[in-house]
Amino acid sequence: MEFRILGPLEVIADTERLDIGGTRQRITLAHLLLDANRLVTVDRLAEAIYGEDLPSTARAQVQICISSLRRLFAAHTGADIISTHSRGYIIRVEEGDLDAQRFEALSAQARRARNAGDLDGAVRTYREALGLWRGEEALQGIESRPVQSAASRLTEERMTTNEDCIQLELELGRHQELVGELTRLIDEYPLRERLRGQLMLALYRSGRRAEALQVYRLARETMIEELGIEPNDQLQRLEHAILTADESLDTPAKATTIPAEPPPAPTVAVPFLLPSAIADFTGRTKQIDAIERELALAGEDPARFAVPIIIVAGKGGIGKTTVAVHTAHMVAERFPDGQLFADLHGGASRQVSPMHVLERFLRALGVPGSSMPEGLEERAEMYRDLLADRRTLIVLDDAATESQVLPLLPGTRMSAVLITSRSRLAGLAGAIHVDMDIFDADQSMELLGRIAGPARVRSEVESAKALAELCGQLPLALRIAGARLSARPHWSIEQLVNRLEDETRRLDELNHGDMGIRASISLTYESVGADARRLFRRLAILDTGHFSVWTGAALLGLPFTDAEDLFDELADAQLIESAGGYGVHGLYRFHDLIRVFARECLAGEETPADRRAALERMLGALLFLAEAANRRAYGGDYVQIHSDAPRWPLPERLTAQIVAEPLPWYERERPLLVSGIRLAAQAGFVDLSWDLAISAVTLFESRVYLDDWRETHEVALAAVRHTSNVRGEAAMLYSRGSLHITEKRFPEARRDFEAATRLFDDIGDDTGTALVLRNIAFLDRMSGDYEQATAHYERALSMFTSTGDQVASAYVLHNLAQLRLETGDPEGASNLLSEALELSRQGGSRRVETQVLHRMGDTYLGWDEPALAAEIFDTALAMVREIGDPAGEAYILNGLGIARLRLGETAVAEDALRHAVRLARTTGDRLAEARSLLGLGELALACEDAEHAVIHFEQALSLFQSIRTPAYEARALAMLTEARTMRGSEGRMGESGELVG
Template identity: 70%
Template structure:
């Protein structure tokens, strides 16, 4: 198979041209061919195909293109030609005969070798053979920015090769044959001064002095008109030589050959700093650097300079890694190593002009020959490196423009750059991301600096010290140096000093090394608004934050906040966290950077500004939390809210955030918990209790019972201190619900009774109804059915009057349970039909699942296990959809019993055992007890009486512990039957709910 890109893209298999496919596949193949033998990342392929506007399926489309190309190659005997790599894809092109551009490179290299050896005839033949491979514009017709950029580089290489070939042929006296070709080339490349000069010389040597001078005048007019510049000095000297018929212009036969002087030895610069003796860790990054540069050296086709960018926040050891890596590979670059510190994070960044002067002097350029302008120095620098293998290390770069003039012009040299930014604008650069050390690496570095014996003598203190240093290499190095300088200190002494956060950055300073100075340089390098956001983010006690929350802190839009967050992330002051994407993206501080941010917050923002930012953030959090609750329950049902002002967000943004409400709650759980505490400390009592109540949607569904208890203790103290009776009622009602979940029924009743008094005092009927329905549940569990019905009916009246459809549906399905307890499945069915309609109109999937669960129990009482199993199946889909493990446990209990009565014994056994496991994991004793009763019934049906007794006894113990007489009585009746069945001649009667 043969690939051709020196002209329109072609693939030949046994001289038959293959149909590569549409534009996307042609772009994909072109990029793979340009980087043959080297990884092309999926992101580069996406960028090449789509540019800046990416469809959601962009990566999938790339995979489709790769699959199509693989099918094509496999069909023509080349399976495995495209290899999948963790970062993208590699096209394995075997040799020069496979790819025309490789043949071109090989021939031009061979031509240069013959030229340097003095064999000009052979050199010309090789050049002409190489140029003959071109069939027109490289990859013509493929409209893709990266592909066109590569094609332009190849075009430049082609014309430069042509110039070299023509020069050799002029030296061989073939000026007559070259005039026509040179005339066409000048017309095609009118700004190439070397071609102009070659045409003038060919004309003059052909006896056409006037035409040669005319060619100069045309060249001058073109350059002045197009570029506003005069011809270069070499062209001007050539014109003067033609005017004066200088004998030096005559052909080779008239030129006296003078043996060349032996070339002077070229300087080999060695500017690398000394390697760090205690270099630790970073094996993965070091391997990546060595591997990438080795691949670049092996890939003869590669035209671009191999560039490695080591990116990360200050203090991660980027310079240490770069210098260490440079020393390990220096032997592969025999023509020297160049190094400079660009001071990108400082106030006085080093400019390219200064660096180029240092580099040029190191390469042997005398001061008198030093060009004055940046472009001229860069050109001389690239020319000197053109045939050398040199390693260039550019440390602490601020931006792409600072390093661009310092890049060599060909691939024989390599560049390693360190930066606090990713320098994503450098085409083809390989990104090496730096992160903090892990625990073992941290202790190893401490041991190397402070002494391994000290670290081994105080292992727990050393581990704590590494955590207080945030496992940041610079901080660890400073801590180790302080301990080394104070052999009489224990590690614990330094730990105690660092535990005081207000002094931590003062303690992390030794000699010229300091964490505060390192972070401060980066902080000052970003814009004023980014610095303000950086400070305000420290207002929050949470470790994670999103763009919508950042916008609230600033009091602006989340779009502006997103741009500022990205600016901070690019500067490595914050880092992306988690797996969120789009509006769900989250960021975080490194621990020591957070300490610095809090210092700047205290120094640059007033107390009033800090408090206002916190209030905006919490008011926005409450707004989104309520939107998430509505997605679960439908409108503002089953909750009491304060009258505190919310800070709204655009509806489209909120819809995106809470599209999957439980996922949003889960992601923002740390923010909710810390926000409740911060609201209490700041005196925002209403925000505090309202956030606590709103967070129960998560705490209850995902069994975060510790969070539920702790946040409500904080909120209750806040509302009592503020003298807010309605807030007290809301928190007591919610805490009572927690006690009810834990089956601490006496404690729940005490909280509910106090909440009833408070809601009655302030005239809050909705709050009263919510409490009444929970007290009614306690009455039912205690066997007081009449009292339960009275309270349920009172609550139902209030919900109906206030239009709370979901509240009414909740009460109705509990009234239906009273009908079932009384042996009236028909009455229960009528009530449940109304409850189901209300729950669906109210949009509460959660309450709908509870109603369906009751309906399943009703069908079981009617002895319709098939219908019951169908209903339970619908309910289980709902509770699993929004993540309600407690609800799932209850539905599994009912489903297991339905399966048993359908004769599906194995399925019933698995379902009921799953319910027992889930009930125990959730800490819901009632659900666990009901599942154990189901297992007891199953064992009885299989005449496994011993296991039946064991399961039912466990259930009875659970119900007795919880104090639920109705279920105790049911368990005792089943136990009597089971025990009777174990006696000789005993009979088993299965049934009951």
């Protein structure tokens, strides 16, 4: 397996490029590879993914990423490349498998050859090392500040290596070959003075003394403007040596002849067709720099034979034309033979033909009408011939397709072509793509100020920010809003904001003179096919920030691959944009104003019946996938209550790919799940609403999204009560009761469970009754009523056994085992746990298996077998981390901490118990937190630290009292009394160490 980080991140297994996964996995792998074969802590990985503002689930997300990468690599190598350690992870990379390691080894080899006097060999090795780079920077595209900070070291090593190689080539007299490369490097790194000096020397030795001095003057201007300092002494001495023609600058291979001057070029027409420059141009520094960098190479790079093509792509109104025209004016002097411009009207129904554009261009180049060829090919040939030796810039605005552009391309590298398009025009070979996005907040405010007046914006800053948000930070919309304010000096900015807040009027308000957002988007909308337009409209049904491809398939009732093609068509037209993800996990989204337009189209072009049918299919597909994800997470269709709502099934293989990692799938679709439950209730799809709500608990419980759990269940519960849906009401009461247990609101939980039991009994639903009974039994155990708890568990077990639900039976058995432990019967608990473990494994539920293992560890502790307990807890800990259950991890870490304490490993015990407390607080599990605090108190007692033992026991007792758990309260109180007694004894010690009194 080969890892590549010198450029975009890639992993190659044999000859196959692996799909690493989403952004988090890519950041995680990048960070590991930057420290290959060295430990990378979990905290560093979390910071790399999230920055300084870490979410509560950061560590769990890191573990999920590691697990995903392990499965990916194991599937292709059979080996566990990533190893786990107490504080983090290490990726094991063999020698030669990481391009950065090969680069460093070759650079060192080249330095040794240089020191040995083998300059040719050193250059060859340097060039081999530099050839490993596939981009300008290491790990391009990884949006993580810690990763890019670390990667910058490699980029700096690359530049130093390049400079060392060029220095040797200058010593070998290869100055003429280096001029193009050095010019390009200086454009990229204008503040590297060593490169400037090398270019000055190469030019001087090539007989281009004036140009060498011009390089120094430009260097001095740049240094003073950017840094406020003069060039260094070495560069100043080099300038003086060039001025005085110092012989020390010559090489042994100095040329003895000066090339003859080229003959003067024939006089031809020089066209200047660019539109006027934009007076209030704002921002876009990054894009302009990228375009300038590429245009600077036109006609200069001897290794480039094809015409340079730069494509500025983006949605309508994003400012593509503005950037292209502005940049063209900036670089016009580099193209002394003229600048051509044509608006191809790519978004219009009648696009400008290449024939028409070629006629205009040929006339501008001096071809009279009588000599104009009639055919497209003949015109294109004459056009290419006229531009063959000319440095001309051609700007093609709003191109629709590659076929519209191809006849307008020059034939040589002397000229350059700058294209704007709503599509990426991927069929133009070798083109450089510069993508345009919306403005950020500062750029939006600056543009508004330039058009409406800076004082006006400063006087209403908050309203101006709100205006920019309502414009979606889209430059055209901002320009229109600014123009409307400028034309109406009596309006306040807040007044325009109030008008735009009405979404049904927003596109009407964003219209001024010839400028209009609706017209701009409409041109693009009409340019795509009928099915793509239908998908565009129906995506507006979804009330979410992003959507997956499968949602489009369901909305249209089409196969997934057909929907995939339509998504690509809409994305190419910039009507939707990528929101991350790869393959079947790809996500898309609307720009805010385009969503408004889509909703207008939905209302105007889709019948209510079509909208309703599309929504029902999409919700049916969502429920189908949620159930598939739940089965994969639990190993089967266990502990679920289902409705008769219609499902919209996807093919088996596709479903397996989509929910291959169930919890990450749930996480991606969380916004759709939450909004889908509400949409289903509003549309009257009551069974879909409550079934989706209960299916989403898999996510809400494991990721502790308690607000989502509460809000969705209140919505679904209101819907089922409104329609007298008894089974749905029972299911929602049962699930809401489970939420109350998670929140440790036991009285509220018992009320919901008792109501749910009555409803399930009324309709004869034994599965529902059994599910509720096992939770009532848990409440009985927490209150210390072990007899009633046992009765409820045994009744639930009988029902689950009769239905053949192995996993639910295993769950009840391990809870019965806990009762046996708490009543002093560890042997009886052990027998029950053995049966539970076998059932959970037969049923394939790893989550319940970890719960059973946790109970077994507690049993071994009860038998005073801490070594066996620690072994069981370690196994359970690895499993619970792999499935991503932070709440379960807190309980297992608590047990592991107690086991390590009993083994005398106090430091390890303290780490485990403190980690358990942190996890419990993160997940809001007060019971787990209280039990872990109890463990810390026991640890303090063992270390004869009575003061801290009292503190921990008091905190634990307070938590046990708040959640009303008498059995645990009694235990905490007994241990607190012991700690206070110890503290009192310590307080009575005299100075000699003897007890006083």
